[in-house]
Amino acid sequence: AQARAVEMLVRTKMQHKEYIILCLEDCSDWSNATTRRVVMQVDPELSRTVMVATKLDTKIPQFGRSSDVELFLRPPTRLLDGSILGETPFFTSVPSGRVGTNRDAVYRSNDQFKEAVASREAQDVAALEDKLGRSLLKEERARVGVSRLGCFLEELLQRRYIDSVPLIVPLLDKESRNITRKLQQIVHEIGNLDEIKLKRKGRLFRDSFLAKLSLLLKGTVVAPPDRFGEMLQDERVHGGEFLGPDGIQIPYKLMPNAGMRLYGGAQYHRAMAEFRYVAGGIKCPPISREEIVNACGVEDIHDGTNYFRTACVIAVAKARDTFEPFLHQISDARRNKASNHIAQFDKESIGSINQREDSKCEEALMMKRVLLKSM
Secondary structure: OHHHHHHHHHHHHHOOOOOOEEEEEOOOOHHHOOHHHHHHOOOOOOOOEEEEEOOHHHHHHHOOOHHHHHHHHOOOHHHHOOOOOOOOOEEOOOOOOOEOOOOOOOEOOHHHHHHHHHHHHHHHHHHHHHHHOOOOOHHHHOOEOHHHHHHHHHHHHHHHHHHHHHHHHHHHHHHHHHHHHHHHHHHHHHHOOOHHHHHHHHHHHHHHHHHHHHHHHHOOOOOOHHHHOEOHHHHHHHHOOOEOOOOOEOOHHHOOOOOOOEOHHHHHHHHHHHHHHHHHOOOOOOOOHHHHHHHHOOOOOOOOOOHHHHHHHHHHHHHHHHHHHHHHHHOOHHHHHHHHHHHHHHHHHHHHHHHOOOOOOHHHHHHHHHHHHHO
């Protein structure tokens, strides 16, 4: 699993077109190179890949003939499956051993390790010349050793940087002009700050916000549903499920427009449909005679009982105890843009019943009939 994760990380890095890929191969036969196969999945032509054959010091003794060394140092294009950066591979060897001051360290400093790398490079050159029976050509010598690989990469990066300057400078100039213009605007706004202007801007923002909120609740098609809308399934995933009194989730098929991406007033109506479905299945809570007697009380003008007021008091109290948990559910954050409006609307509805005790609401009349029968 860890190896697969590392491979995915490396593959992701290689997919950036501006990156140079350093392909390290540990083989003496270019036709059997395994790392190159992975690289070619991202860079099929190897046009931004530098090929490096590692552990050269262990491969030289494996060659029995000088022709094998020639083929290894200058492989034909058909063996490399593409046109690599630098045209031919690089060949490196790194001495084994760690750098540090502990007991297991072989090299005590970075400079000592660099000297060992340079010595290893000289030994590789001597071993190659001995196998070939001749001195290395200039272009061959330029491909052997870590130092030569480093020089090639430095020159390549410098050349790419110089080539990119004509494209980078205009972009930097444009960005500089934009930043300068924005900075001037900010300085101008700071200079014009005063209490009257801030209040005016605050009122404009408030009016704009309320106008857009009103438009959203009344209905609009300006906002794209795929960005701002939510299906009923999305609402439940983001904010939790709206459960009935028995603790069972309401089926999607029972809710209108469950598969549509709604927002604003349309989303509010769908939420209210869920609430009505749950509220319609709730039975009227039991009312004891003690509750009825305590609700009767005494009037301000006379000592008689106002049964209409008593019925309203009981109806409001029972409705609050019964429906308030569901109001909290329906005003949950999953209701998105309509949630605050829904919660405020429902709380105001309950409050209005409490304030208008003489209203002829259906719930009050029903509770009055129950009260009269009980008496």
